[in-house]
Amino acid sequence: ATFTPLTPEGEINLSVIGPYIDYLIEKQNVKSIFVNGTTGESVSLSLAERKALAEDWCHKAKGKMDQVIVHVGCMCLRDSQELACHAAQIGADGIAVISPSFFKPSTAAFLREVASAAPTLPFYYYHLPAMTGVNVPVRDVLNDIEELVPSFRGIKFSGCDLMDFGQCVSKSRPHWAVVYGVDEQLLAGLAMGANGAVGSTYNYVGSYMNKLMTAFENGDQLQARAIQFKLQELLSFAMKNRFDVGVNKQLMSDVSGLSLGPPRLPLVQCPQDYAKSIFQKYNSLFQDSR
């Protein structure tokens, strides 16, 4: 899940996107990206900014990355449809939609209507209950979902309810992706059957977490756990203080050397002292990961 590069003045900074893609591929072994999601501060961006970013990510990742999934969720159905239609025009590999969260849905009709604006694009439902407050079990959303949304191809599950996640895996079809999005417990998601991962921390621990996935596939639980525990140690250090997109983005800038800029209000920039201490913690845990 990519961060959105901003200039120090807070404007979107497209000049960073090319080097950012190269960094992810070369240093983190990350082959696919999820843009304009939570990490990308999509809810703080205008439609015009989201379109410009999506276009640039798709254009610059072409021939380099396997997939660019564009998140098009908005509070307003018409806005989501406009972004979905735009994603199809710019050659995105798929779209994802988070549930609207002010007026909370009781059916999957919103998903159906967004998907219908880009019927040829693979469609993913993005579940993030801690942020949206939409706690409808995803296993229920999946009932007859392909009749409702013929382009449905999977779930990005960023919740902690592993029973619900397991039920999604159990109900999934072979052509779906069921990817897990709580990085600090990816191993549990893999044990439950996740066939991929999307998350913010893979920006700077991607190569490491790829090793976790390989260890898991090889049945090396001790190695997989050791890697998971390191990420947990970094995040529990950060969460004791503050760990939001502002802090996360600063850490990525420090690790990668890319100038990702500040977050946009209402998020605020990470204080310098704190940025230093979290970067030190990162280096003490992951110095061999870059």
Ligand SMILES: CC(=O)N[C@@H]([C@@H](O)[C@H](O)[C@H](O)CO)[C@@H](O)CC(=O)C(=O)O
């Ligand atoms: C709430 C939140 O931001 N969750 C992150 C996680 O990667 C999260 O930052 C990580 O697990 C640390 O808690 C992702 O699930 C979000 C994500 O993939 C996105 O940017 O759309």
